[in-house]
Amino acid sequence: MPSFLPALVKWIEKQMAHHSRFEDSPFIPESAFPWSRELEDNWRDIRAELDTLLEHRDALPNFQDISTVQRQITNDNQWKTFFFYGYGYRFDPNCERCPRTAELLAHIPGLKTAFFSILGPRKHVPPHRGPYKGVVRYHLGLKIPSPEDSCGIRVGGQEAHWREGAGMFFDDTYEHEAWNGTDEDRAVLFLDVVRPMAFPYSLLNDMVIKGIARSRFVQDAKGNQDAWEQRFAQLLPRK
Template sequence: MSTKKVPQISTAAAGSGRPLIIRLGKRLRGSMNRISAAQSKIPNGSIIEASAFPWTDHLAENWQTIAQEAAAILRHRDAVPPLNDISPDHARIAGDGNWRSFFLVGYGYEVPENCARAPATAELVRQIPDLNSAFFSILEPGAVIPRHRGVTHGLVTCHLGLIIPDRPEDCVIQIEDTDCFWETGKWLVFDDSQYHEVHNRTDQRRVILLIQVKRPMRFLGRLANDLAIWGIRRSPFVQDARRNLGHWEEAYRQAEQNEAA
């Protein structure tokens, strides 16, 4: 059993630069999304076939190995940070700590110590073309993620089911007006810029591998998307999260040392 020491997270979300960046991003989001949709090489619907991304087959074939590494991470569940402790920008949707995220890669930045804790998974995700983020997403019993949407149509979100409640139909993600649920070893791929919400109405934990990749696009769209993601990576939205993850690393190391003692 581990003793959790809550890290001090960055409060830069209240800094003077953040509101301007957010306002600019929101103002440009509609135009950027229209460019992405017009330039997309895959369908623009809310739900996307996993076959649009050939790499999904290889990860699905190895889902049990990935699930075993996720289960090992959960030995120190209290040292896995709630999303709102990583990213203050997600405070509205991250709730009271019932949604936790164990990052391997975040906006192109690898987390070396976490990758070492899940080496097989880390090696698999390194092979994904145009990878933006990869992490174990942990949803506790009764958790609710309110209706929201992601920052850009230029990224596609892919969920691989790892540890799923016995009644998967009671652990639901609603994407626009479509109810979907997770299955072990199978992918759920969708446009994160569409409105979606999640309800875990079971007494069991749900764990998935969440992969976010760049949308395949023609040249103009790819150029605009790369520029937008370059800006996001250097914004407080991402840089604050990187600092906060660093603080949580110490909590996880301490949990591991306590177990070994």
């Protein structure tokens, strides 16, 4: 990451509460992102493609296998991923395997990261903070075991529970944790989108995001994703 970025990131984050286009809070109203309605209206199409992938669940990469920094919060085989985008980089083979999901993702303004996030049985992700306030996180519930209140997320001290076909937006720079208290997988579509901000802070935000995308930890993750894809292609050819 360029040397000027850490100080710039710190300064921009201080401006978020004043210059974002919505109130600074752990959870964010869906009305701030009207595009989410299309995803939720078509969640069953996304779920169908997820179900096909889950036939090869064990071959899916662990989160820390792609993004090694995640080893701070997970080190087992119970957080599986399937990436479509990572900090703006599109992973074409995975998009081709899930064409309907890819089509819906292509309509989302400011999309930076998108993947299926699968928490295995009894998996707990401990409290942690996201790296940068310039993006907003979205979860679309796809596979939520019963009872729904056995799976949840706590953000900034506020607890919420996923529902199939329903989404939630939150600010991951608040301390947050997630858990699956059941004996089945819990799966969501996990997105990061650019935080809407007033000019000129929006321009500075874009600069920081581009800088992060060029950083070593993102480039290493991209390389790990590409290497995994080569292995997965032998198991599950593209459509």
